[in-house]
Amino acid sequence: MADNLPKTPQLDELEKGGWPSFVKEIKMAAKGSPMAVDLLGQLEQSYTEKIGHWKHGGIVGVMGYGGGVIGRYSDLPDKWPNISHFHTMRINQPSGWYYTSDALRKLCDIWERHGSGLTNMHGSTGDIILLGTRTEELEPTFEELAKIDFDIGGSGSDLRTPSCCCGQSRCEWACYDTMGACYDLTMHYQDELHRPAFPYKFKFKFSGCPNDCVASIARADLSFLGTWRDDIRIDQDAVREYVDRGMDINEEVISRCPGNCMEFDGKELHIENSFCKRCMHCINIMPKALRPGTDTGATILIGSKAPIIEGALLSSVLIPFYKMEPPYDDLKELIEEIWDVWAEEGKNRERVGEFIQRVGMGNFLDAIGLDPVPEMVAHPRENPYVFFEEDEDEDEDEG
Amino acid sequence: MADNLPKTPQLDELEKGGWPSFVKEIKMAAKGSPMAVDLLGQLEQSYTEKIGHWKHGGIVGVMGYGGGVIGRYSDLPDKWPNISHFHTMRINQPSGWYYTSDALRKLCDIWERHGSGLTNMHGSTGDIILLGTRTEELEPTFEELAKIDFDIGGSGSDLRTPSCCCGQSRCEWACYDTMGACYDLTMHYQDELHRPAFPYKFKFKFSGCPNDCVASIARADLSFLGTWRDDIRIDQDAVREYVDRGMDINEEVISRCPGNCMEFDGKELHIENSFCKRCMHCINIMPKALRPGTDTGATILIGSKAPIIEGALLSSVLIPFYKMEPPYDDLKELIEEIWDVWAEEGKNRERVGEFIQRVGMGNFLDAIGLDPVPEMVAHPRENPYVFFEEDEDEDEDEG
Amino acid sequence: MADVQERRTDFGPPHYEQFLPPVIKENYGKWKYHEILKPGVMVHVSETGAKIWTVRAASGRLLAIDKIRTFCDLADKYCGGYFRFTSRHNVEFLLDSDEKIDDLIKDLADIGHPVGGLANSITAIVHTQGWVHCHSAATDASGIVKAVMDDLMEYFENMKLPGKLRIALACCLNMCGAVHCSDIAILGIHRKPPVIDHSRLNKLCEIPNVSASCPTAAIRPATVDGNPSVEVIEERCMYCANCFTVCPAMPLNDPENDGVSIWVGGKVSNARCEPMFSKLAIPYIPNNPPRWPEVTAAVRNLVELWAKNARKHERMGEWINRIGWPKFFKMAGIEFTKMHIDDFKHAGLTFKRSAHLTF
Amino acid sequence: MADVQERRTDFGPPHYEQFLPPVIKENYGKWKYHEILKPGVMVHVSETGAKIWTVRAASGRLLAIDKIRTFCDLADKYCGGYFRFTSRHNVEFLLDSDEKIDDLIKDLADIGHPVGGLANSITAIVHTQGWVHCHSAATDASGIVKAVMDDLMEYFENMKLPGKLRIALACCLNMCGAVHCSDIAILGIHRKPPVIDHSRLNKLCEIPNVSASCPTAAIRPATVDGNPSVEVIEERCMYCANCFTVCPAMPLNDPENDGVSIWVGGKVSNARCEPMFSKLAIPYIPNNPPRWPEVTAAVRNLVELWAKNARKHERMGEWINRIGWPKFFKMAGIEFTKMHIDDFKHAGLTFKRSAHLTF
Ligand code: SRM
Ligand code: SRM
Ligand code: SRM
Ligand code: SRM
Ligand code: SF4
Numbered sequence A, B: 001m002a003d004n005l006p007k008t009p010q011l012d013e014l015e016k017g018g019w020p021s022f023v024k025e026i027k028m029a030a031k032g033s034p035m036a037v038d039l040l041g042q043l044e045q046s047y048t049e050k051i052g053h054w055k056h057g058g059i060v061g062v063m064g065y066g067g068g069v070i071g072r073y074s075d076l077p078d079k080w081p082n083i084s085h086f087h088t089m090r091i092n093q094p095s096g097w098y099y100t101s102d103a104l105r106k107l108c109d110i111w112e113r114h115g116s117g118l119t120n121m122h123g124s125t126g127d128i129i130l131l132g133t134r135t136e137e138l139e140p141t142f143e144e145l146a147k148i149d150f151d152i153g154g155s156g157s158d159l160r161t162p163s164c165c166c167g168q169s170r171c172e173w174a175c176y177d178t179m180g181a182c183y184d185l186t187m188h189y190q191d192e193l194h195r196p197a198f199p200y201k202f203k204f205k206f207s208g209c210p211n212d213c214v215a216s217i218a219r220a221d222l223s224f225l226g227t228w229r230d231d232i233r234i235d236q237d238a239v240r241e242y243v244d245r246g247m248d249i250n251e252e253v254i255s256r257c258p259g260n261c262m263e264f265d266g267k268e269l270h271i272e273n274s275f276c277k278r279c280m281h282c283i284n285i286m287p288k289a290l291r292p293g294t295d296t297g298a299t300i301l302i303g304s305k306a307p308i309i310e311g312a313l314l315s316s317v318l319i320p321f322y323k324m325e326p327p328y329d330d331l332k333e334l335i336e337e338i339w340d341v342w343a344e345e346g347k348n349r350e351r352v353g354e355f356i357q358r359v360g361m362g363n364f365l366d367a368i369g370l371d372p373v374p375e376m377v378a379h380p381r382e383n384p385y386v387f388f389e390e391d392e393d394e395d396e397d398e399g
Numbered sequence C, D: 001m002a003d004v005q006e007r008r009t010d011f012g013p014p015h016y017e018q019f020l021p022p023v024i025k026e027n028y029g030k031w032k033y034h035e036i037l038k039p040g041v042m043v044h045v046s047e048t049g050a051k052i053w054t055v056r057a058a059s060g061r062l063l064a065i066d067k068i069r070t071f072c073d074l075a076d077k078y079c080g081g082y083f084r085f086t087s088r089h090n091v092e093f094l095l096d097s098d099e100k101i102d103d104l105i106k107d108l109a110d111i112g113h114p115v116g117g118l119a120n121s122i123t124a125i126v127h128t129q130g131w132v133h134c135h136s137a138a139t140d141a142s143g144i145v146k147a148v149m150d151d152l153m154e155y156f157e158n159m160k161l162p163g164k165l166r167i168a169l170a171c172c173l174n175m176c177g178a179v180h181c182s183d184i185a186i187l188g189i190h191r192k193p194p195v196i197d198h199s200r201l202n203k204l205c206e207i208p209n210v211s212a213s214c215p216t217a218a219i220r221p222a223t224v225d226g227n228p229s230v231e232v233i234e235e236r237c238m239y240c241a242n243c244f245t246v247c248p249a250m251p252l253n254d255p256e257n258d259g260v261s262i263w264v265g266g267k268v269s270n271a272r273c274e275p276m277f278s279k280l281a282i283p284y285i286p287n288n289p290p291r292w293p294e295v296t297a298a299v300r301n302l303v304e305l306w307a308k309n310a311r312k313h314e315r316m317g318e319w320i321n322r323i324g325w326p327k328f329f330k331m332a333g334i335e336f337t338k339m340h341i342d343d344f345k346h347a348g349l350t351f352k353r354s355a356h357l358t359f
């Protein structure tokens, strides 16, 4: 099939250079897949015309599932008939994106039989993306995937496929079991993941520490960042070793500490832990000498998202410290409270972060039954536009 | 008259204590003024009932002036007939609130003849406040004041009485002549000050340096903060003297420098001036050793105000550095541009700071003919909602 | 009409120069440095070697003309008749020698005007009219100020604080004065929606202006008992009284529900950190005249907490920023409530959007 | 219907445990520290003394199944069949000995997958679909990413930068990926309002939803040529394409006006400073396929400027915050325009509200 590839002078330019070439990949797939051949052709046309050639997606899917497939049709079906349908299947990745060659080979075989042979490993939400197939192939693909235990991920107004950093599997800083938590909640909320019933999408992401290696605080409606409540563990010998080997500890570590809470007297490193902001910097720089404490858990934050409509949001603190121990029962209760309130009162296409801004954090907390704590705010209000409630009058006099 | 004072058991409590007592002042005035007597009575009633007894002000004034008098009427005129009218006259203070005993005695004599004998020295905008008189006394008071060269200040939707710190008259840090500038602009804009023609009030305040001793950045629509462009002047001997006398220069000065641009090697203080934020801290702490540079002028900021309606604002940078030399011609041109645009397009009761937020800083700059500079923003936009204009397309490609 | 045309207007304030003591005129723009000599007293030294001594005294701001005359007498006695007021309404006597400073201080003490307010002290409270003159007041101004300053006299009269501490008071949300950027702000507040006088509203006010005045769009036109008027959606009203400012038929004053709130951590100067707004600390304290004991206690608590814990030169807000708001609320013994969480236009930007927490 | 009921659904992803190499299973939660050994290679050491070596290679993300099979072969050859992908779509091989690391690296090089992206380097660009799959794209994703990374290979393959630098690309304002919090973000943008297909709009879309979708309220219902449809107030449109997301009859794609913008200074981690959004640096660069030379040059300029001037461990945004935006624009040679000044909802909070300026 490689012989009758369309001419792609523009794309061919992108076979050059040191970074892996997606053009080579498409050509590789084109050896076995007519879809990949036409994709190449249409893409070359886009490169020439500087415009995409996909139509607005339609609703296609797999029986019993309300999401997980992104419908896609070429707007030049006559010219590129093999991609007249070119739907994406989102397949829920295993926690931490670990695989065996065995499992992945099976996945490839299925996709060779039913799709374009092209994938994204992975989509930016975290799914395995099977890139491009026809409507009638969706169901058979799913059936085969089910046999090797790969289920469909989220799309539409549902719980999106949760993801997590590798956490305790390979990282010394993980303050809770990210992969375990991610798996547990994914399994617990299969129905929410597969049947869109929310006002809009909802994402979980689990990072084992404040380094946030899955960018959870920037792109998850509920962000779990591992942290600790007790003291940073210090191995003073190892500190001295870093210094002896030439690290300028004052410049590189102490002066960069946002808590301004470190001191090195030439022999011992002292940390005033009650001022430590759990930023990770000192630990990052001296991984052999410093470790998070042992009373570990997570800070749970809510509401981040991309800019549309109200402007991008970072998640904000909902629970300053939560132990993150299975079976996470009270956490699940809280999540369901949040979903109930948001499903009830959220507008169509209103993410939970926008919803909270609209109804007010205080009202939202009331509704989900959580007490306000000062950790939730960068600072208290600056404007005097306070809504006083009748029953609160008594309480406030004490100040 | 002091004999038939109303009983004021509550207010009498406020004659005790170390701080000057306004109750004593009112009683002092009450010796000569029936208005002060009734004020005492009504105020005692307010203290008992926990509520004010003034009616919403009406429009009263002085011939030829549209502002400068705050109409005030008691809501218990039958009970307190002497304050059935109790209007305030705002008198434009001299720059820097300097007086001679001679001038003030004349002022007191006039107020003894025509008003309550009570004043505020001064109102929080800066005026001399003549507190309380009857409508028919306004004009005679003004006539007498005019004879001793005291004119009326602002109120209503006009230029409000400008004010300034003592600046070069007594302060070593003044980077321009605050008192001169304040006087010059006050004189230049007498019409704007006396005849309300703006959408809302507009205030100027002049501080000689970033310490901002008239709180200009917090409560002036146009804030002038003295600053310098060249290097901080250092007297190294004087620096050493501070250190020798026991100042912990690293702790007190260097570690508090927001520019992180100071170093003391035990002998010499070095400042990396290109990183100095002109915050004044080091100069404040070592006034004998450090002084602002000699290429001085002002940062001009726009838009601060109290919270109603959109929330309080601090002024924001309009001109990072302006030489502030008389006759301030281009400054005056700019001010008039601003007023024109705001008068044309501002809504009723919309302060200029709110107006700028509504129309957008960029559009505002276009309208007043000022080029945008990065000093105007804390940071560039974070949201991608950029309005592209036809004619700008060409320019931007270069990036 | 001839009269009117000849009438002198727009002549502006008197020129300041005539009010400057000779030493100032001669050294205008030449001052080199200053030294704080003792509480309330400082000296400025000129490049020419000339010096001027300043004695700062509390004035109280609300002054009877007789008191001003007394100040004039003191100025004549000590300063060649020259004196000034400050931007925070203290009175300053300007001496060209240091010999009679103590005499002046004594004379001032005798008439009840203590000297202080310089350097690391608490200076006069910027404040407003209250029940003395304003129709809008949710509390009195002068009374609270007097009570609070009586209580804080030691901090006015000495300089033992970590840095300057500026207190301001406004008797309603209009916030006349720089209340919104004060280390401690005392703010009069209402807590009930306006009571509408439907029979007079249409006569006194323009209904579209009234509707437009509401920051939360709580007001809409309505016909009540046949009168064109407005109605207030009470859940949306946060008692700002802006409607009352534009329309006398909508008063909010209410003896049982008015009171004050306390705000902390604002500043104006650019020293060290950028200027900052004050933030809500205590949502409500009832009016308790004549001496508002709960307010004075709350302010003292805040002052002492800061004084004890802040580093040198650290203003209230800088200290709180260093320790964090959670610690502040704990140390101050103030309950954190939903009222503390911003819910106005830019509320989302005040949420804690990081994991930088202390435990 | 029996079939349907028996059909297995909602079984979820495979349990991760079966995919973990034995050394990981044994040391799960016991890792003690790690060391970066050389570009792309690190070792983690367990409390038990066990070690695991990681070799990180660029994957390119858009992979043909044959390439995945090749990765599988390498995993079989070096790692007992185990491997993983990262949150930024690199591929990681996990070895229980360090003997064959160089062989693996060589094999990876042979199939065109360089090793690197660890520690103070530039790792893979998080990106999206572009013209490969999305209807909404204002630019291609994979093509720009390829061109930019080709140009930055040295920074992927070594660790000589001051800190980590994360680049991300999104092909439209939906910003799939953490583009809004990247050291450098490349963002596809439209610059013309939607072209409305009035004849089909009412059939394809619900008019109230369409109106509500617009962040700037630029859309209102209108009847055009007898069709119920909408109209766009063009001055209010900032080309976000949210209307197109909800309604296919309002496309914005336009070859002449689409292109990319460049954003800088965002970050996600809590290390040192709090997470930050990226800010606008270059408002517009036209699409210039296949290799977008202006974009690669702009990115390289930014990377090198930062690399040369930042202190150790200082991310792009931290560096800019230290030197200030005025210096940044000057040093980067980027013109500051009104487009850089925020004019959306919270714009006022981005104005410079202090006199903290450098000259
Ligand atoms: C495939 C993927 C991009 C990729 O190449 O990796 C993707 C692709 C699309 N996203 Fe996304 N999003 C993808 C991750 C994200 C992320 C990142 C994340 O999840 O961590 C975000 C930002 C985080 C967030 O949720 O805010 C994201 C924010 C959006 C938005 C804006 C949502 C918002 O509230 O602002 C839209 C618009 C919408 O929902 O209508 C959107 C819409 C879309 C649609 C469905 C286009 C549409 O308007 O219908 C895209 C389909 C493209 C296609 O043809 O395949 N996508 N989208 C990612 C999903 C792969 C996966 O499942 O692993
Ligand atoms: C007298 C004075 C308070 C004082 O005791 O010192 C005062 C008193 C009043 N102010 Fe003020 N303001 C006074 C300085 C201020 C300041 C401070 C300043 O100018 O530096 C502010 C805050 C800064 C600002 O301009 O934003 C201020 C912000 C207001 C506002 C809110 C304006 C806003 O845009 O948010 C109002 C409401 C209004 O304009 O309708 C207001 C309205 C009023 C009115 C006229 C009440 C009203 O709604 O009609 C008050 C009359 C009281 C009376 O009966 O005498 N007053 N007002 C101050 C003027 C004295 C003088 O001329 O020297
Ligand atoms: C007299 C006065 C100006 C005037 O023309 O009236 C004045 C005079 C001086 N100020 Fe001020 N300031 C005056 C109001 C202010 C204000 C405005 C206000 O409080 O409303 C501020 C801004 C306050 C704020 O940030 O909230 C102000 C912030 C400063 C600062 C910065 C302090 C800081 O660390 O934030 C200095 C520097 C210092 O003292 O270290 C300063 C320094 C000074 C110096 C040392 C300047 C000098 O060399 O002469 C003067 C005496 C110091 C003192 O009071 O301790 N002055 N000063 C004002 C006296 C008010 C009063 O009676 O207490
Ligand atoms: C493998 C991966 C997690 C995963 O489960 O997939 C990972 C792994 C590690 N990260 Fe990460 N990070 C990974 C994505 C991230 C992300 C997410 C992102 O970029 O989208 C972040 C947030 C980025 C941001 O702030 O914008 C991230 C911020 C960090 C930081 C903080 C760096 C900083 O100074 O801001 C560290 C600490 C350090 O390296 O000093 C860190 C440190 C580490 C360590 C050293 C943790 C450990 O002990 O194992 C790992 C190797 C370091 C490295 O890559 O240099 N990791 N790390 C991700 C690799 C992505 C890639 O292929 O390049
Ligand atoms: S987020 Fe923390 S625990 Fe997870 S991989 Fe990154 S550094 Fe390790």
Ligand code: SF4
Binding pocket: A256, A257, A258, A259, A260, A261, A262, A271, A275, A276, A277, A278, A279, A280, A281, A282, A283, D272
């Ligand atoms: S984790 Fe961050 S805040 Fe805490 S001590 Fe280390 S550097 Fe400082």
Ligand code: SF4
Binding pocket: B165, B166, B167, B168, B171, B172, B173, B174, B175, B207, B208, B209, B210, B211, B212, B213, B214, B226
């Ligand atoms: S603002 Fe500056 S110049 Fe003016 S009095 Fe204060 S310290 Fe002096």
Ligand code: SF4
Binding pocket: B256, B257, B258, B259, B260, B261, B262, B271, B275, B276, B277, B278, B279, B280, B281, B282, B283, C272
């Ligand atoms: S003025 Fe402020 S920023 Fe400048 S050197 Fe002094 S302390 Fe630093």
Ligand code: SF4
Binding pocket: C128, C129, C130, C134, C135, C136, C137, C138, C170, C171, C172, C173, C174, C175, C176
């Ligand atoms: S703060 Fe309010 S009540 Fe007090 S004087 Fe100003 S307008 Fe009147």
Ligand code: SF4
Binding pocket: C193, C194, C213, C214, C215, C216, C217, C218, C219, C232, C236, C237, C238, C239, C240, C241, C242, C243, C244, C252
């Ligand atoms: S008090 Fe304020 S919020 Fe309430 S109705 Fe009046 S203007 Fe609106």
Ligand code: SF4
Binding pocket: D128, D129, D130, D134, D135, D136, D137, D138, D170, D171, D172, D173, D174, D175, D176
């Ligand atoms: S960023 Fe926009 S164009 Fe790109 S994949 Fe996401 S929705 Fe599609």
Ligand code: SF4
Binding pocket: D193, D194, D213, D214, D215, D216, D217, D218, D219, D232, D236, D237, D238, D239, D240, D241, D242, D243, D244, D252
């Ligand atoms: S592109 Fe965005 S701003 Fe323009 S009309 Fe559509 S939704 Fe509104």
